[in-house]
Amino acid sequence: MTITQLNYVLAVAEHKNFTRAAQKVFVTQPTLSMQIQKLEEELDIQIFDRTKKPIQLTETGKKIVQQARNIVNESDRIQDIVDQQKGYIGGIFRLGVIPTIMPTLLPMFISNFIKKYPKVKLKIEELSTQAIIERLREGHLDAAIAATPLELNGIKENVLYYEPFVGYIPPSHRLHKEAKIKVEDLDIDDILLLEDGHCFKDGILNLCKATRNYDEDHFQLESGSFETLIKLSNEGLGMTLLPYLHTLDIKDSEKENLRMFYDPVPAREVSLIYNRSELKMQIIEALRSTIAGVVKGAIAFQNVKIISPLSNNKKEVQL
Incomplete structure (x- = not known):
């Protein structure tokens, strides 16, 4: 049994096709098939059911793939130890970022990071939280930036910053005259939301569930971007909530419509998340310190209440 054979098994398990798997690991399809067959003969079991289309793992094969992933990760750790020493x-570092963080945070730190660590080849993907979790567990991402807490087995969360929710309230809205707003002021009936799949939407729903003004059966107007939500709000279709960093780049004329919450300010927790195997920790720490350095000057709030994207649990944080 070799690490190479295990890598081939993982490739076929992912792609469910020998030809595509061979392309992924840069060998010919006959070579990959022969090596997997050798491994199956050595173990005296079938890892894959080749009679099904697409190819499926056998029940034993599922357990083998899980263990193979652990072994490959541990073998990668050897190079990690050498690099750290x-x-x-x-080296190549694969980073996932959720859509509501990518356009504001990335420009803030990416240039500094590249200049400081020119030997790191960042490969950045914009992905939903669910896709990030799947890719982390499958070993296709080294780390990700996402809203937390997620509290998932096998995933570590290293908090980067707390980003307040900010109300965007046009002149036609009942709350526009308020200097600050309270969570109790929110009414889900007139809040414009991001479409399904965005954890920022889930955070808003969790925030509103804590108030009397929440109707789970109500249909909200939804969109795929904050820019569209702002335009719809300007048309008098309701208010919306924005992440604080996004408010730094909106037009000066629109900043007059921004309203902060009273303390404790509802906020999302943004973290660098990665596998508990802690591979490439030197790069993860470099990312953490770079991001923390640039965000520290942009966000300065002392009393926030964290709104989880996945649950109704909230925690107050004194900074």
């Missing part, structure tokens, strides 16, 4: 920070 040498003080080397470099």
